[in-house]
């Protein structure tokens with residue numbers, strides 16, 4: 343871990359934010375006053391829904407503040423659009439990718455500056471400029487002519503970052519930029535940030551990964567309930583201090599737990615596979631345990647989970663489901679797995695997906711609808727919905743998971759990212775499935791909320807549910823799981839019991855067969871060893 347030092351000239355204020363606030367139904371940001379200096383990297387932290395994205399979007403012209411003023415380089419600054427902010431050198435790498443999937447990497451990178459002569463696009467020049475831009479962040483291996491849709495999500499994120507690394511940038515806002523990145527990509531990004539800082543660019547870095555903030559930021563600002571509660575130099579600040587300022591209470595790490603007492607097998611996979619992506623995996627899930635799945639990008643973790651949920655169809659192997667005990671015991675065999683997610687859901691399987699926007703939620707619908715939709719039977723009687731009962735359930739989950747919202751009728755689209763993820767959780771908690779599959783379940787979730795979600799998972803295992811959890815964060819897997827399976831090249835290459843694993847042994851297994859699989863559209867092709875700075879972070883698949 344390293345603290346950056348401000349370069350010479352750092353004393354020059356670039357961006358001044360003065361008493362800025364934003365109201366929707368209620369105030370979500372109020373009285374925020376901040377000064378950002380040339381070459382300074384400011385860590386913007388806070389719980390889910392604290393107002394980090396709202397403040398970032400105000401700075402970048404995407405949201406108009408209700409009150410307050412800003413100045414840029416001493417001049418009044420009130421951008422009316424993202425374009426307007428970009429013209430003045432203020433850019434933002436957003437949580438949601440702003441790329442046009444049908445265009446090429448080069449076209450996306452230089453969309454507003456396509457080189458042409460007499461109306462004709464100069465493709466060779468375009469590709470040369472794009473290649474230069476890509477090289478800045480270590481992506482020289484990518485053909486600038488590749489359509490963005492053919493890239494994995496991590497690579498798309500890198501293109502989005504490259505798009506914002508322009509020579510005229512004065513302020514760069516990065517909102518959770520590494521959530522989808524491999525360790526190698528993260529390293530390139532950090533190198534680039536160091537370079538930008540040395541050139542005097544001011545950085546605002548929004549992240550829930552506190553170790554990253556400590557690595558690259560000079561100052562830390564904490565937002566709580568829309569108000570700035572702390573701004574201080576990063577040097578000497580401990581992670582626990584930041585967390586306590588964010589949450590207003592101490593958060594206990596979920597580490598060193600004894601192994602849970604596992605019950606009988608609930609679900610088994612026998613030789614389950616799909617093409618070369620998942621290769622003949624045998625796996626048993628026991629009642630009352632959390633099994634983790636670790637692995638590098640392209641190792642097949644997400645793909646295996648999709649087979650177990652019926653989101654993709656296996657082309658070989660079999661699933662068996664063990665129902666009940668005693669007289670009610672029974673074994674159900676499902677050759678080649680589920681035909682559809684609906685079949686899996688009916689059998690008591692749930693999936694908390696990593697891609698909550700496209701797979702998990704009805705964004706235009708309320709928290710209430712999204713929470714209870716997975717099991718309308720539970721909130722109906724005789725075919726009639728019981729609205730008061732339904733509202734009661736939704737309220738209970740909002741309280742239990744601390745979903746920051748104005749009411750249970752708030753559309754999910756207007757919740758902050760982390761709070762949307764809690765609603766995905768609420769849906770499956772409501773449904774009470776026997777097996778819950780979790781794919782990167784805490785991505786974008788703040789430390790306090792993460793502890794709440796872990797407590798919910800504990801409650802589920804206490805009630806005899808079986809959980810299978812994919813995570814890129816080895817720390818999370820080591821803290822939460824009773825067993826950790828490691829995937830490599832589409833195979834389950836090792837299963838470690840709690841007490842048997844070390845970070846090194848998990849990584850060694852993850853690299854054992856790494857070169858076998860070609861990258862798929864959902865996986866970035868990076869198999870390089872994780873750097874020390876991100877050693878607990880396996881790449882996402």
Ligand SMILES: Nc1ncnc2c1ncn2[C@@H]1O[C@H](COP(=O)(O)OP(=O)(O)OP(=O)(O)O)[C@@H](O)[C@H]1O
Nearest residue numbers: 366370390391392393394395396756757758759760
């Ligand atoms: N368009 C909107 N309408 C109503 N409320 C909104 C809207 N956009 C944001 N909010 C509310 O503003 C608050 C702050 O949200 P914001 O996205 O800024 O939080 P955040 O700190 O970035 O959270 P996260 O860490 O989860 O990304 C939230 O309570 C959110 O529900």
